[in-house]
Amino acid sequence: MKKTHIAILVCIAAAIVVLISYTGDLTTYETIASAKQKEGKFVNLIVKMDKAQPMEYDAVKNPNYLTFTAIDSLGNNIKVVYHNNKPTDMEKSERIVLKGRVEGDHFECKDILLKCPSKYKDDPKNNKVQTS
Numbered sequence: 001m002k003k004t005h006i007a008i009l010v011c012i013a014a015a016i017v018v019l020i021s022y023t024g025d026l027t028t029y030e031t032i033a034s035a036k037q038k039e040g041k042f043v044n045l046i047v048k049m050d051k052a053q054p055m056e057y058d059a060v061k062n063p064n065y066l067t068f069t070a071i072d073s074l075g076n077n078i079k080v081v082y083h084n085n086k087p088t089d090m091e092k093s094e095r096i097v098l099k100g101r102v103e104g105d106h107f108e109c110k111d112i113l114l115k116c117p118s119k120y121k122d123d124p125k126n127n128k129v130q131t132s
Contacts, residue, residue: 032076035102045098045107047072049091057086070098070107079106087112 030043049055053069066082080098090096090112097113 029097031074032070032072032078032107033074035107036078039102039104042099042101045070045072047096047098048094049096050077051091053077055091059086067106070096078102080109081106082109082112084112087114090114 028044029046030038032045032047035043035045047070050069050071055066055068057066063085064083066080066084066086068080069077070080071077087093093114095115097115098107098109099111099113100107100109102108
């Protein structure tokens with residue numbers, strides 16, 4: 001075999017190793033029930049905030065402590081604990097993506113991503129039906 005063939009095979013093997021190592025970093029979205037089965041493992045949840053349950057946040061006492069109850073699309077709920085500042089307008093968000101892990105009876109959240117409802121609403125001016 002030529003040296004170029006060997007170099008190409010080594011490059012292909014290195015590319016395969018890199019691709020395999022990145023597949024471990026891929027995350028999927030879980031339901032609350034499946035996240036509870038994977039207790040201690042990092043997961044992403046798509047949920048809504050349960051507005052019927054109280055949210056605990058006191059910016060003066062401890063601005064880095066937020067708890068609330070989250071509900072997924074199947075109706076399951078879980079208490080969420082977030083050790084950071086409360087995201088602005090979190091109550092107005094249609095959906096929330098929570099990144100973290102289930103620990104015992106609660107979800108220990110590391111990051112919260114919000115979907116802004118106003119950003120995705122249609123412009124009422126463009127919804128008018130034109131007649132001729």
